[in-house]
Amino acid sequence: MLQNILAPKTACLLIIGNEILSGRTQDTNTRTLALALNAHGIRLSEVRIIPDIEDHIVSTLNACRVHFDHVFTSGGIGPTHDDITAACVAKAFGTTLLLHAPSFTALEQHFGPERFNTARQRMAYLPDGATPIANPVSVAPGFTIGNVHVMAGVPKIFTAMVEEVVPNLPRGAALSMKGWHACGLREGDLAEALTRLQSEFSQTDLGSYPFDRPAVGKGVALIAKGYNAAEVEQAAQAVHDLILAQGQTPISGEPADHGAAT
């Protein structure tokens, strides 16, 4: 798999939120970040979804920030008692929260002096040494400290913060990805040939994903992915020819979601 390739930059996403773990809210931030990072040559290497518990957050932050080039967090930076991310990040970095004057002023203007109560003022406190991340939706900033980028959990704000942060990171090697759909084939029909192809294209990750869609029936999407664009192109051509050799027509385009057909 990809671990043998000239390593691109790696990233980890920590989703901090009981509401995802309880099943109340469907996470969509993983996909938003993954796609933005892909386009920038950074690989999303791990995601952890953890509860709003201080010890759990601090220990996970410290484990991940030494292990990955970048750590993104999502959630827990609002005004309520369960918003403890900024304090946890400060603790993980051995520092404290400080009033960030420009954010305080911007929030005060946004809410008006009467509604800018103590709870909302909490959102203007950032860890000492942090750089704010602009929030074009609801003003309260995220922040970057070291290699940790702290962002809101609300998807609209998370997306805006990703667009603010990711393009300014050092670019990694661009990930190339090309694939084909094979309707009427199953993973088990292709597995042995794919194993051979995988050993032939050692810098490319060949993925095989069964689908079952009402419009087209069962089939397999075969995706070649890697940081050596020329080899990805060759591997995708080989996959194309493999599908043809099995008597089916390779179909390009957006890969389908998972269905069931192994």
Place this chain on the structure above:
Amino acid sequence: MLQNILAPKTACLLIIGNEILSGRTQDTNTRTLALALNAHGIRLSEVRIIPDIEDHIVSTLNACRVHFDHVFTSGGIGPTHDDITAACVAKAFGTTLLLHAPSFTALEQHFGPERFNTARQRMAYLPDGATPIANPVSVAPGFTIGNVHVMAGVPKIFTAMVEEVVPNLPRGAALSMKGWHACGLREGDLAEALTRLQSEFSQTDLGSYPFDRPAVGKGVALIAKGYNAAEVEQAAQAVHDLILAQGQTPISGEPADHGAAT
């Protein structure tokens, strides 16, 4: 938060799959498992999404299986070269894969002798000591070994396996959850009162979730959650009264998804 309460059973989900980390596929298995576990008194305490890399899978499995009462895995048990979960679980447990004769026979009957090739036969190998988990969709079994439950990634099969496994686990304390929507209020309007309520109801987790829905506009969902049903009921009543005191009408029913309004 909930860590101070008589601990219920805990669970961790490991989603093994490059396709989630690349943003190609939207995960839905987290929510499926979370809701099934809630109903059974087991708390989903962490989710990790990791790539199809042997070392990463084995080390994560070993870290998580000592830390949580149950570990569920999703993905990587099909017939292709990138399906390495069973081998990784065997390695984590210091054992080997063995042919599981009843599964072999069932798979052979399902595919027919001609299509039951070497790749598909791989799906009949389980770690020594594992108990198979039935797959009513496509026959290839998952399995349980120790406190690790290995399931397919395809959502339809994952769901069927969850329904097979979870009801047979020892029940934990049932999680009670009750909440109210407050249209026209923001988190910052309620934060100080919520902090007071949270300290009053120490065995209940009070969560505050902003929403912004076209039909009803902006507001906040306030959710009381915990393993002491009587206290959850009292806390929900206090939240109800808090919303009334702010001049809004508490609305019950399914909490909305995240929007943006802090």
